Amino acid sequence: MNIILEGLVKAFWLIVSLDREVYEIMFLSLRVSGTAVMIGALLGVPSGATVGLKEFFGKRFLMSIINTLMGLPPVVVGLLVYLLLSTSGPLGVFQLLYSPEAMIIAQLIMVIPIVMGVTISSVSSVSRAIREKALSLGATDWQMTLKVLKEARLGILTALIVSFGAAISEVGAVMIVGGNIRWATRVLTTAIVFETELGEFGLAIALGLILLLLAFLINWVLTYLQWSGLRR
Amino acid sequence: MRPLIETHNLCKSYNGTDALKNVNVKVDRGEVLAVVGPSGSGKTTLLRLMNLLEMPTAGEIFFGGRDTASSDTNRLTLRRRMGMVFQQAVLFNETVYENVAYPLKIRGRFKEKNDPKVRDALKLVGLSGFEKKRAIGLSGGEAQRVALAQAMISEPELLLLDEPTVNLDPRNVSIIESVITKVNRERGTTIILATHNMLQAEELATRVAVLREGELAEIGDAKEIFRKPSDFLASFGRVLNVFTGQSQLTEGGTAIIEIGGGVKIEALTTRTGSITIFIRPEEIIVSKSPIVSSARNMLKGKVEEILDLDQSVQLKVDAGRQFTVNITKKSFQEMRINLGSEIYLSFKASSVYTV
Numbered sequence: 362m363n364i365i366l367e368g369l370v371k372a373f374w375l376i377v378s379l380d381r382e383v384y385e386i387m388f389l390s391l392r393v394s395g396t397a398v399m400i401g402a403l404l405g406v407p408s409g410a411t412v413g414l415k416e417f418f419g420k421r422f423l424m425s426i427i428n429t430l431m432g433l434p435p436v437v438v439g440l441l442v443y444l445l446l447s448t449s450g451p452l453g454v455f456q457l458l459y460s461p462e463a464m465i466i467a468q469l470i471m472v473i474p475i476v477m478g479v480t481i482s483s484v485s486s487v488s489r490a491i492r493e494k495a496l497s498l499g500a501t502d503w504q505m506t507l508k509v510l511k512e513a514r515l516g517i518l519t520a521l522i523v524s525f526g527a528a529i530s531e532v533g534a535v536m537i538v539g540g541n542i543r544w545a546t547r548v549l550t551t552a553i554v555f556e557t558e559l560g561e562f563g564l565a566i567a568l569g570l571i572l573l574l575l576a577f578l579i580n581w582v583l584t585y586l587q588w589s590g591l592r593r
Numbered sequence: 594m595r596p597l598i599e600t601h602n603l604c605k606s607y608n609g610t611d612a613l614k615n616v617n618v619k620v621d622r623g624e625v626l627a628v629v630g631p632s633g634s635g636k637t638t639l640l641r642l643m644n645l646l647e648m649p650t651a652g653e654i655f656f657g658g659r660d661t662a663s664s665d666t667n668r669l670t671l672r673r674r675m676g677m678v679f680q681q682a683v684l685f686n687e688t689v690y691e692n693v694a695y696p697l698k699i700r701g702r703f704k705e706k707n708d709p710k711v712r713d714a715l716k717l718v719g720l721s722g723f724e725k726k727r728a729i730g731l732s733g734g735e736a737q738r739v740a741l742a743q744a745m746i747s748e749p750e751l752l753l754l755d756e757p758t759v760n761l762d763p764r765n766v767s768i769i770e771s772v773i774t775k776v777n778r779e780r781g782t783t784i785i786l787a788t789h790n791m792l793q794a795e796e797l798a799t800r801v802a803v804l805r806e807g808e809l810a811e812i813g814d815a816k817e818i819f820r821k822p823s824d825f826l827a828s829f830g831r832v833l834n835v836f837t838g839q840s841q842l843t844e845g846g847t848a849i850i851e852i853g854g855g856v857k858i859e860a861l862t863t864r865t866g867s868i869t870i871f872i873r874p875e876e877i878i879v880s881k882s883p884i885v886s887s888a889r890n891m892l893k894g895k896v897e898e899i900l901d902l903d904q905s906v907q908l909k910v911d912a913g914r915q916f917t918v919n920i921t922k923k924s925f926q927e928m929r930i931n932l933g934s935e936i937y938l939s940f941k942a943s944s945v946y947t948v
Binding site: 488490491493494495496497498499500501504508511512 | 644672673676683687700744
């Protein structure tokens with residue numbers, strides 16, 4: 362009980378005193394996961410929309426692969442990216458291992474199937490009638506796709522919320538490819554693991570609180586957007 | 594003059610079932626063609642093919658003399674010269690303004706906020722001031738009128754209407770019908786209207802095409818087709834007062850047809866034996882007492898049912914057989930007709946049509 366109380370007090374102090382290391386860790390978390398989600402959205406939304414709207418051979422098979430990848434264990438992704446980026450790996454020449462870029466790549470691999478999967482399902486749920494209506498009014502295929510994406514905007518926002526939540530709370534992949542290097546690749550989750558192992562519960566709780574707070578704030582903003590999107 | 598749209602042996606099948614079989618239709622500029630037929634007869638399929646939303650299984654469609662199958666770009670260009678209103682109003686989940694402006698936007702002809710064209714299109718369908726409303730909150734009739742404004746804003750040469758007034762209340766039906774007439778008269782928009790409402794087809798169309806199980810059963814002048822509807826047309830077309838009976842010639846060059854219930858009807862026909870006849874409700878004169886007139890038929894009956902039809906009142910009258918008649922609201926009130934009232938029905942021998 363004492364440990365928790367002490368931890369909470371310390372956590373509070375670290376947060377209000379704007380402890381440099383704590384904030385550095387927080388910003389790196391935001392940067393890594395934010396970048397992964399942004400790139401993931403840029404790649405995943407158009408490709409998800411294409412898969413959702415087009416009929417082609419093997420579509421079902423592709424969709425079950427994407428659905429499987431949505432539940433990909435972060436540790437496995439970490440291992441895969443590690444093997445790709447390690448000096449002897451196929452992408453070793455870029456020397457990206459143990460860098461924030463490596464962490465972004467790992468989270469991107471996690472995020473893309475989520476963004477694609479949710480985009481596919483929300484785009485497919487926009488009725489065929491809406492698509493035909495757009496075409497009938499003279500839309501090109503591309504204009505029709507944009508219209509469908511606009512109709513599916515709530516689902517796509519959900520995709521972003523879900524993938525950001527998955528990315529920022531993930532620990533396995535960033536641990537393997539980032540290495541949890543202080544002042545370099547230490548993010549909230551890896552720091553919590555590290556500090557807990559060291560018995561530095563105050564710092565661990567502080568970081569945990571910040572992680573929760575961040576997740577809450579970002580979800581709150583996106584949910585607000587969702588609601589105004591509903592009314593719009 | 595070259596027809597605006599023309600189909601050559603148009604066929605469409607879905608999973609081996611034929612929805613359209615060898616349909617040849619030509620529609621000239623400025624015409625209103627009604628496509629009638631029972632549900633499942635291929636009306637919607639024909640309109641969808643004409644709107645180039647689907648490819649025919651066989652046959653060709655020419656629009657403005659151009660083969661529509663030549664390329665996708667060509668199909669888009671041609672589709673942009675048409676407008677279509679679907680049976681179920683489909684609108685985008687945004688404001689009415691954004692919905693109506695969409696066709697301009699995708700054509701790059703959008704002048705941003707408060708485009709006067711959007712205002713005009715909404716005014717056309719009687720929805721001025723609806724700009725800021727959400728499309729999903731509209732009633733069925735309002736939504737269908739927005740869909741009509743959407744289809745008309747790009748000033749299409751051809752307007753395709755797929756049962757646009759089905760399931761709508763009479764007020765919305767009459768607004769939509771008057772818009773159809775207006776755009777045809779004032780803008781010269783060519784119209785193809787699929788409907789199973791004969792009265793609507795008769796009122797709006799210059800020509801009528803009758804579809805039966807995917808085949809073109811009849812096509813011709815609206816007046817002619819409705820004057821003498823075929824058995825098939827009468828069977829689904831809600832043609833009222835249809836009776837079958839034995840016809841016998843009289844010395845005066847007419848025929849007396851016994852239709853049962855002790856009712857004999859005099860008609861201008863030379864046919865004998867079993868025939869089917871019908872009398873249009875609006876050609877029957879209703880009176881409270883017997884009248885002296887040139888009408889060869891006068892029947893006495895009791896009012897069994899009164900139906901308020903917005904513009905007029907429809908009565909079902911038992912005169913041995915049940916007859917349906919339409920009278921204006923004013924006559925209805927002046928004559929003080931109630932359920933059970935005894936009234937007389939008069940109609941000319943020439944108002945009895947044979948099928």
